[in-house]
Amino acid sequence: MVKLWEKAGLPAGVLNLLQGGRETGEALSSQSGLDGVLFTGSSATGFHLHRQLAGQPQKMLALEMGGNNPLIVDDPQDIDAAVHLTIQSAFVTAGQRCTCARRLLVKRGSIGDAFLQRLVEVSGRIVPDAWNAQPQPFIGGLISAAAAERVYQAWQALVEQGGTTLLAPRLVKPGTSLLTPGIVELTEAHDIADEEVFGPLLGVWRYDDFAQAIHLANATRYGLSCGLISPDRELFDRLLLESASRDRQLE
Numbered sequence: 001m002v003k004l005w006e007k008a009g010l011p012a013g014v015l016n017l018l019q020g021g022r023e024t025g026e027a028l029s030s031q032s033g034l035d036g037v038l039f040t041g042s043s044a045t046g047f048h049l050h051r052q053l054a055g056q057p058q059k060m061l062a063l064e065m066g067g068n069n070p071l072i073v074d075d076p077q078d079i080d081a082a083v084h085l086t087i088q089s090a091f092v093t094a095g096q097r098c099t100c101a102r103r104l105l106v107k108r109g110s111i112g113d114a115f116l117q118r119l120v121e122v123s124g125r126i127v128p129d130a131w132n133a134q135p136q137p138f139i140g141g142l143i144s145a146a147a148a149e150r151v152y153q154a155w156q157a158l159v160e161q162g163g164t165t166l167l168a169p170r171l172v173k174p175g176t177s178l179l180t181p182g183i184v185e186l187t188e189a190h191d192i193a194d195e196e197v198f199g200p201l202l203g204v205w206r207y208d209d210f211a212q213a214i215h216l217a218n219a220t221r222y223g224l225s226c227g228l229i230s231p232d233r234e235l236f237d238r239l240l241l242e243s244a245s246r247d248r249q250l251e
């Protein structure tokens, strides 16, 4: 991309690409000559930068961080379409998008049961593979083997806290970052931490009425995104007014 900018006439040196991890980021953000920082990354790093640049109003700071995003599924008419949307939302790029659904809120009842059953069945067929594998896989690996291991451990921790596994995630090849999607029901579990797990792991909560769904959806310290799958237009209008998410992505 930097090469294309230069090709388009941007003088060399105006835009620089520097790759690195925590040390590189810290070295950049502690430069005294900075006019501002536009940051995209995790909430933990964002909070750190916020503290680091506090009390310096001459420096602009814009933070785009993570979320613990709810997706409400309220009696969909077309179950396969709802399953398709949910899988796209939760598992695309192996769950490594800030806007991925992390908390799936499903209305109690036979339609919700059928939806969940189909979701688990279809998600169970997703097998991650290398980027150049044939046939092309729907998802590849996580950013690193350590990240895949962290997501796997997060699932184990949820089970220890009372979660019921609907679909167990699986490390496809030990030592690689290939992890299959996991789905765990948490309706009866207690004290589940409001943390973003950045990978293909989806928690499920059941609810009785839409007021309860909104209450559950808003029970997060994060903003970011919130989704709704429903045939009822009025529910979208209501969610737009009552959702606590700052940028509301309604599906």
Ligand SMILES: NC(=O)c1ccc[n+]([C@@H]2O[C@H](COP(=O)([O-])OP(=O)(O)OC[C@H]3O[C@@H](n4cnc5c(N)ncnc54)[C@H](O)[C@@H]3O)[C@@H](O)[C@H]2O)c1
Residues within 6 Å of the ligand: 020, 021, 022, 023, 024, 025, 026, 027, 029, 040, 041, 042, 043, 044, 045, 046, 048, 049, 064, 065, 066, 067, 097, 098, 099, 196, 198
């Ligand atoms: N809101 C958005 O638009 C958006 C978009 C994409 C990703 N995200 C979020 O990004 C996260 C995943 O990305 P990640 O794993 O690269 O995030 P990260 O916070 O771990 O790392 C991001 C970058 O921050 C730098 N960094 C790390 N520690 C630092 C420190 N102490 N001081 C200064 N810089 C430091 C590193 O250079 C690293 O490349 C997820 O939480 C995801 O939700 C948000």
Ligand SMILES: N[C@@H](CCC=O)C(=O)O
Residues within 6 Å of the ligand: 096, 097, 098, 099
């Ligand atoms: N806006 C992007 C996600 C950015 C964060 O990872 C998307 O939803 O595709």
